[in-house]
Amino acid sequence: MNYTDLNRLGGIGANSSLYQVGSFRFVVDSGIHPKETGKASLPLLDLLNGEPPIDFVILTHCHLDHLGSLPLLLKKYPDVPVFMSLPTRMLAGRMLRNSVNVMKRQAREQSIPEYPFFSFAEVERIEHQYEALRFDTPKVLKKGKDKLEIVLYPSGHVVGAASVLVQHEDASIFITGDILFDDQLTLPGAWIPEMQVDIVVTETTRGCTQRAKGRSREEECARLYASMSETLKGGGSCLLPVFALGRLQEIMAMLHQAMKRGDIPKSAVFSAGLGLDLVDYFDDIAKDTGLVRFRRRILHELKVGEPRYPKVPGQGSMPPGIYVLSSGMMVEHTPSYQAAATLVGSERNRIHFVGYCDPDTPGGKLRSAKQGDTVSFDAYDLNVKLRSPVEVYDLSGHADREELLKLVEGMEPEAVVLTHGDTEARSWFKEHLTQHDGSCKVLDPEPGRTYEV
Ligand SMILES: [Zn+2]
Numbered sequence: 001m002n003y004t005d006l007n008r009l010g011g012i013g014a015n016s017s018l019y020q021v022g023s024f025r026f027v028v029d030s031g032i033h034p035k036e037t038g039k040a041s042l043p044l045l046d047l048l049n050g051e052p053p054i055d056f057v058i059l060t061h062c063h064l065d066h067l068g069s070l071p072l073l074l075k076k077y078p079d080v081p082v083f084m085s086l087p088t089r090m091l092a093g094r095m096l097r098n099s100v101n102v103m104k105r106q107a108r109e110q111s112i113p114e115y116p117f118f119s120f121a122e123v124e125r126i127e128h129q130y131e132a133l134r135f136d137t138p139k140v141l142k143k144g145k146d147k148l149e150i151v152l153y154p155s156g157h158v159v160g161a162a163s164v165l166v167q168h169e170d171a172s173i174f175i176t177g178d179i180l181f182d183d184q185l186t187l188p189g190a191w192i193p194e195m196q197v198d199i200v201v202t203e204t205t206r207g208c209t210q211r212a213k214g215r216s217r218e219e220e221c222a223r224l225y226a227s228m229s230e231t232l233k234g235g236g237s238c239l240l241p242v243f244a245l246g247r248l249q250e251i252m253a254m255l256h257q258a259m260k261r262g263d264i265p266k267s268a269v270f271s272a273g274l275g276l277d278l279v280d281y282f283d284d285i286a287k288d289t290g291l292v293r294f295r296r297r298i299l300h301e302l303k304v305g306e307p308r309y310p311k312v313p314g315q316g317s318m319p320p321g322i323y324v325l326s327s328g329m330m331v332e333h334t335p336s337y338q339a340a341a342t343l344v345g346s347e348r349n350r351i352h353f354v355g356y357c358d359p360d361t362p363g364g365k366l367r368s369a370k371q372g373d374t375v376s377f378d379a380y381d382l383n384v385k386l387r388s389p390v391e392v393y394d395l396s397g398h399a400d401r402e403e404l405l406k407l408v409e410g411m412e413p414e415a416v417v418l419t420h421g422d423t424e425a426r427s428w429f430k431e432h433l434t435q436h437d438g439s440c441k442v443l444d445p446e447p448g449r450t451y452e453v
């Protein structure tokens, strides 16, 4: 197999890789970097110019670090099929339309001339290229006498997320995609084949994060509910910044269950933005495919309302309750950013982080701030003294590093390719995989370089 990592800046970044297996060439994912803007946020799609054309694309799931530049890739290849799971096909258009809106706004506010990278019309046009595959059902592709088979397996990470098995006479390859083994309320954990393969391409998100003892998913939920109860009983508000796709719906399902069981007192719940809109899609996916456990009525039963922000951020107050708002990293101008500007100034409120935050984002900065520190909300020219306790819960959407190690070792590959992780996270995997099996080749690819694996 030939492998080229197209993720321009390495790290988690704009995921995309080019594979050549036998006579087949294909691209897995075409994301955008969540922190960068303009061209720097794109994968190295230019490298595909002048190369022989690709035969197909595989989209592992709908988070934008995997999907966000797909229309640009398909501009080069307007006829190739894009294979994905059924839920992913139901969500992709909605996620990309949201991207168009965000880019249009950024074009105005930050004057980025190349935005938007694509239009609503282009998002619609590429949908005819989408081909949904059922999980655990092989798709056979033929090219002359050459034959290749792909199978998607549910990878637990978010609704529709898939791991991919590629089988060819030359090699069998297992691509984990973003993967989570824990069961969530809305989604069962990954289900993958027990088999030997030649090459594993693995995500490495949590290579630097060891799960602390006593921090299992259940224990973290219990700790979260206890803290939220204390806040709510004291008349304060809880802010949970969440990713719109997956985490928002999971938290809503958790709150619904916790209030029913009396783990947290019945309280007002506020939400807004894309994540709330995606609830309708989750409802359809649940009805049509059974591949997610979520119904729209959860929101009705929680009586979710629109947040009411003060006219001037940071001045005034917001009604007490639970605020479940995107974005997860509190990117400027998002509902979670707007709410935080007002909520963090009171010791009665608490901020509960339940997912990954890049350290350079406003969320990441707030996470590392201490009570009494001044936190800046640059978008409003606002400095606030942090009085709310800020808490972090290990409810990651990614497998623990030990679990991934076990998965890879169980497949007894001759080679492992590392993706989707920071430099140090990859180093941890490289060291531990080599320790286990000295003959296993571990590749931490340089972006843009083609390797024979
Ligand atoms: Zn993801």
Ligand SMILES: [Zn+2]
Pocket (backbone or CB within 6 Å): 063, 065, 066, 178, 420
């Ligand atoms: Zn990802």
